[in-house]
Amino acid sequence: MILFPVFLGVILGTVAGIVPGMHVNTLIPFLFMVFSNMDVTELAVLIVSTAMSEIFMNIIPSTFLGAPDTETALSVLPAHRLLFSGKGYEAVVITILSSLFSLLLTVLLVFLFYPFFVPLYTVTRPYLHFLLLTVIFFMIYSEKNFPSSIKALVVISLSGLFGTIVLNSKISTSNVLFPVLTGMFGMSGLLFSVSQNSTLPEQDYRIRTEINTFEFVKSVFLGSLAGIAIGFLPAIGISEAATMVRYLTKLDGERGFLATLGGINMGNEVFSLISLYLVGNPRSGASVAIGSLLPFLDLGTLILILSSIFLSSSLSSLLSLYLGRKIPKLLLSLNYKIVNLIVIVFLLSLTFLTTGFTGILILLTSTSLGVLCLSLGVRRSHCMGVLLIPSLFFFSGLTPSIISFLGL
Amino acid sequence: MDVKKTVTILSTTFFIAGLFLIYISSLLSSPRKVSIDEITNDYVGSFVKISGRITFVRNHRNGHVFLTVEENGRKIQVPIFSSLADQLREKGYMRMIKVGKNIIVSGFVGEYRGKLQVVPRKLEDIRIP
Secondary structure (H helix, E strand, O other), X not given: XXXXXXXXXXXXXXXXXXXXXXXXXXXXXXXXXXXXXXXXHHHHHHHHHHHHHHHHHHHHHHHHOOOOOHHHHHHOOHHHHHHOOOOHHHHHHHHHHHHHHHHHHHHHHHHHHHHHHHHHHHHHHHHHHHHHHHHHHHHHHOOOOHHHHHHHHHHHHHHHHHHHHHXXXXXXXXXXXXXXXXXXXXXXXXHHHHHOOOOOOOOOOOOOOOOOHHHHHHHHHHHHHHHHHOXXXXXXXXXXXXXXXXXXXXXXXXXXXXXXXXXXXXXXXXXXHOHHHHOOOOOOHHHHHHHHHOOOOOHHHHHHHHXXXXXXXXXXXXXXHHHHHHHHHHHHHOOHHHHHHHHHHHHHHHHHHHHHHHHHHHHHHHHHHHXXXXXXXXXXXXXXXXXXXXXXXXHOOOHHHHHHHHOO | OOXXXXXXXXXXXXXXXXXXXXXXXXXXXXXXXXXXXXXXXXXOOOEEEEEEEEEEEEEOOOOOEEEEEEEXXXXXXXXXXXXXXXXXXXXXXXXXXXXXXXXXXXXXXXXEOOEEEEEOOOXXXXXXX
């Protein structure tokens, strides 16, 4: 019964994960339209499998595309740093292994602690703005030195102002976050990469990792816990959570960072998918869709959803290991600059199709902020101020006064 | 030429120019006036202005106020979140918001648990004619 939607979900999730700029949320309206005659449980399984598959596939474009050169390595992703030492495939392997391990841990943790989720969610809700403020201070403080902290403060403030204006603007559209996030985290890296004539070094495609077992287990365990924790906190991204975990536990190195990131990503995805049933509030587009299909979850359906999560994850991890080898080989045979240029044109077209001229303006502005971040040499995750600051205003009750003041 | 410095200056300039354009466009645009029965899922995320009669008011224990507004037999939810509801109470406007009154609301169209809603953001988004 669930095999067809699971297989289909894995295929769709592979497309959503590999094509830059695509996301499961982009596919959901299409799935509702095309599979309107499908049984609601099967459609929910299809959405779950698509979301899970996307998690495993995402690492391929984020490792092999848009990598600037080694000079800017401090402000680029840890996966890009491994890529430049010929270990891009190892980044893929570590992420897949940590995601699989985290899946088991997260399901176990959710089953053990689910009676505490609703009280915790209710208790923390009135104090969310203090938690968000703490995260912002931490992001600034955790930079390597005082000048970098000042630069981080500038980036967070600018992105916060940008987010406040864009998210409350009358010209905003339903897909406004697409150009905002694509510009900061996708286009900026691609432009930097193109301008620096980056080339991919020869890669090692053996399935092996240099991370030690203890560090791997510790990173994934803490990552899974953090992934669940950020399910309670709006606007906190995966990278900020990873930075906090690494800083607080004094762990360093890009391999451990990737394992933590894989753990957080999976922990957050599983929690988000079933958040409607855990805390009474959907935490992702897929969760909203599942909630509308299955307002109540009985034990049989829960087992079915969990089975589809495990089945789609195992299929996707194998597929991701395979494609993680094939895609970079293809990229190496092509001109890396031209590949990046094609992706830039594709993202521009997708933005125009989904959000029109307004989206293009937003995309160019957010790209400038991402480029500024790269040129200043601070972490690009500071650009998440675009969601953190408006959320801080919302939960502290300041939004009406601020948008009145801005005349929006 | 210091390339890094040039990129920093250029990206800052482009960012400020882009932000300024977005801000000005927002100031110059006015919400689209739509009737409640026109609003469908395609409107989610758009900024609209609706008018109608208040048919239901519910005060939430956390300070939010939930309204149902009706126009030509079609209804839509209007949630007023606590921060805005507090301002309305302070200004004494809240006592004018009661069943049977006409209301004009500007806000973003959203969807909550399968139901469409128009969410006002600030005092000026709510008018009792």
